[in-house]
Amino acid sequence: MSGPIRKLVSLMSSRQSEKVKKAEFEKEAMVHIDSLYRTALRMTKNEGDAQDLVQEAFLKAYRFWDKFEKGSNCRAWLFKIMTNIFINNYRAKAWTPQTVDLEDVDDDFLFGQLSALGPSDNPEQHFFNKVFDDDVKAAVEELPEDFRLVVVLSFLEGFSYQEIADIVGLNIGTVKSRLHRGRKLLQKSLWEYAVKNGFVKEAAK
């Protein structure tokens, strides 16, 4: 009697282990989908590509789930996978060398512009009111890819410099400098949107 039953039970157990893996993956990895999708949207700039990118990342993660060190940072691991796919596949589509002229932009560009408007109550709040949600999204998306990636990982996802360095595969110094330059570009761009939306005219009143 031993043969058949043992085989049946073992057959069931192998199915079971696949199910356990699936359940574990769903619990540990799939919970980060909102976070990955949010970043994918800002990186690819459109919903279709973002969905493909996230999907590809999760499928790859599932394939390599055995390699994931249990207990380590799953979200960072997923971002590393997704970033790799993005850099290899999506960026290649329309990659052009990126030169950015930041000569005329200081660290305190935006702060300086606002201060220069003279004393008024709370110019910052007026400024923020004049930049619409879509403007902010556009300003982020207009950043050259190298800067955009670190800005999104830092601002939107709250990763530390070290985590970003690991995810993107750069040293920490490069991450900091890209983040810094990304910030300058963001300031410049947000200022331009605010001006376009009539901020300076109102502030002058």
Add this chain to the structure above:
Amino acid sequence: MTCEEALKKLYDVIDKEASEMDLIEVQEHLENCEHCMSRYQFEAMLKTFVTDKASVKADTHRLKANIMDNIKQESFSNRVRNNPFRFGAVAVSAVAALIICIVAAFTVAEFYRHKTYTYQFEKTHMNATVNSIAAEQAVNYLENDLHLAMDENRSPFQMAGMTYSNVLDRKYLHVHFSQGDSHISLFVGDATEFSLPDFEEAILGEITYYKHVCAECQVIYWVTGSAVGIAVSEDKSLDLTSMFPLLRAM
């Protein structure tokens, strides 16, 4: 700390990367320097502003469902692809429905893949018997509710034992029939809980009966309503199908 030094640490502080020492020194400076203070406040506001506005709260339920579907399909097709019995199975599929062949192929493979696996099932349960009242109830349940009863007219087998068992966390009724050296084990469980080799994937809810014969045993399993039955016997000369009234019709 001078203004210049304080502003040098600006982004480190805002990004929460500054060391504790730096943080204390910067804080001391900010308390005494209005200009740097407003600069810090502005940069912090700016970061929060960008973070809030650039993050979208998108509905990812559908995307998630798609991904889980793909994962299911992938792990399923991988198993078929890696299966050494694939070609044999494909040949048979000329006659049988394709889907049944896939099930058969990986079932065969699974049977051999885990040869070393041992389970103490028999040790624990084969000698257990339930009392006669419970046995009668169980037979009624099998016969009337599940239509899984063995046909006494066609089968010389006697019920040798019955027990409720947990295997792999799933509860089912295990009935042991025997006649001489031949044995049949019948497992009965709730189809919604008792998941057989990827029933939902392989069988797609359409096929309710599947027979499998390998070198060492034969297995049939079938679903009636919400119940699933599996009959296993190492005696391959038995016509298991004919012993269950419901299955003869299929």
